[in-house]
Amino acid sequence: MPQRAVSREDFRGLFAFYVFVARHDNKHDGASRLLKLFTSSQNISDELLDQWSERADALGAERVGSVLGPRTRAVANGDANYDHASAFLHALLTALDQTQH
DSSP states (O other): OOOOSSSHHHHHHHHHHHHHHHHHHHHHEEEEEEEHHHHHHOOOOHHHHHHHHHHHHHHHHHHHHHHHHHHHHHHHHOOOSSSSHHHHHHEEEEEEEHOOE
C-alpha cells in the first residue's frame, strides 16, 4: 500500500497541537476534550485515514485549515462534542465535502 499523504501520526499531531493551544489559553475542559480525541485517534480505521489523506492532499492546506480550525475550536470551547476521533473526522470530511460544492 502506498504511503498516505497524511499519516496517523500527522493526524494525531493536530490534536496534540490543539491540546497545547487550549491549555495555553487556560481552557482546561477544552484541553481534556481534545486530549480524549488525541487518545482515541490511535484507533481510527485505515480506510478513514485514507479518505482524510486523499481529501487533504486534493484540497490543500488552506482549505483544510479553514474547516479544521473552527471545528477544533468548537470542541475546545464546548460547542461541539465527539465521543471518538473517528466521529470528529467523519464530521470534518463531511464539512470538506460541503465546501467543494
